[in-house]
Amino acid sequence: SYALTQPPSVSVSPGQTASITCSGDRLGDKYASWYQQKPGQSPVLVIYQDTKRPSGIPERFSGSNSGNTATLTISGTQAMDEADYYCQAWDSSTAIFGGGTKLTVL
Amino acid sequence: QVQLVQSGAEVKKPGASVKVSCKASGYTFTSYDINWVRQATGQGLEWMGWMNPNSGDTGYAQKFQGRVSMTMTTSINTAYMELSSLGSEDTAVYYCARVQVNYGFDYWGQGTLVTVSS
Numbered sequence: 001s002y003a004l005t006q007p008p009s010v011s012v013s014p015g016q017t018a019s020i021t022c023s024g025d026r027l028g029d030k031y032a033s034w035y036q037q038k039p040g041q042s043p044v045l046v047i048y049q050d051t052k053r054p055s056g057i058p059e060r061f062s063g064s065n066s067g068n069t070a071t072l073t074i075s076g077t078q079a080m081d082e083a084d085y086y087c088q089a090w091d092s093s094t095a096i097f098g099g100g101t102k103l104t105v106l
Numbered sequence: 107q108v109q110l111v112q113s114g115a116e117v118k119k120p121g122a123s124v125k126v127s128c129k130a131s132g133y134t135f136t137s138y139d140i141n142w143v144r145q146a147t148g149q150g151l152e153w154m155g156w157m158n159p160n161s162g163d164t165g166y167a168q169k170f171q172g173r174v175s176m177t178m179t180t181s182i183n184t185a186y187m188e189l190s191s192l193g194s195e196d197t198a199v200y201y202c203a204r205v206q207v208n209y210g211f212d213y214w215g216q217g218t219l220v221t222v223s224s
Contacts, residue, residue, distance in 0.1 A: 001168075031208045033210035033211070035151075035210075035211070037151075042201060042214040042215065042216060042217055043143075043151065043201070043203075043211070043214055044214075045210045045211060045212050047210075048208075048209050048210035048212070049208060049209065049210075054210075054212060086150065086151050088151075088210070088211070090207060090208065093156075093165050094153070094165075094167060095141065095143075095153040095156075095205075095211075096153070097143075097150060097151040097152070097153060098150075099150045100150040100151070
């Protein structure tokens with residue numbers, strides 16, 4: 001079955017750029033979405049169709065997807081960006097989520 | 107504004123069933139799929155399945171086939187997810203989410219905690 005792999009954790013200093021990767025077989029042939037989840041809250045869509053930001057999502061969030069890897073990039077990372085991030089793609093009408101990455105801003 | 111409001115927390119005994127509701131507002135209910143996702147404490151997101159409120163078509167993750175049922179009442183813009191033969195491993199927060207394939211899960215309910223305990 002299809003699987004998406006994320007690093008368990010990523011650390012970044014405030015103001016720096018954070019990159020979170022998501023790997024899957026020929027992931028670049030599919031659309032990737034990214035979700036932010038803070039403790040005790042529901043997930044929030046931050047990127048869809050690889051690169052698009054929903055209304056209300058800051059411009060510092062961007063995405064790319066090519067080959068076997070999708071990447072979520074947060075430029076000028078702020079303390080409020082500390083959260084768990086999940087990638088997601090569709091495979092044969094099944095939604096697949098990555099295992100999640102805890103982003104620490106320190 | 108789009109809202110998905112779920113029913114309250116449930117405590118069930120092993121072997122029982124649970125039915126969680128998800129009431130949609132702020133958009134045309136039949137225009138978007140409703141998906142269900144669960145999350146055990148400290149764990150990641152696990153997709154359970156989808157339902158098309160327009161056609162009534164459903165699709166379930168293989169793991170839940172035969173144990174899950176997703177239904178709706180369009181007159182009150184409400185979707186339901188019923189999970190049977192509960193075990194302790196089903197203790198989790200269950201979310202409904204609005205979905206357009208390839209557009210992501212753009213709105214989520216607040217989550218419903220289901221606790222399975224004897």
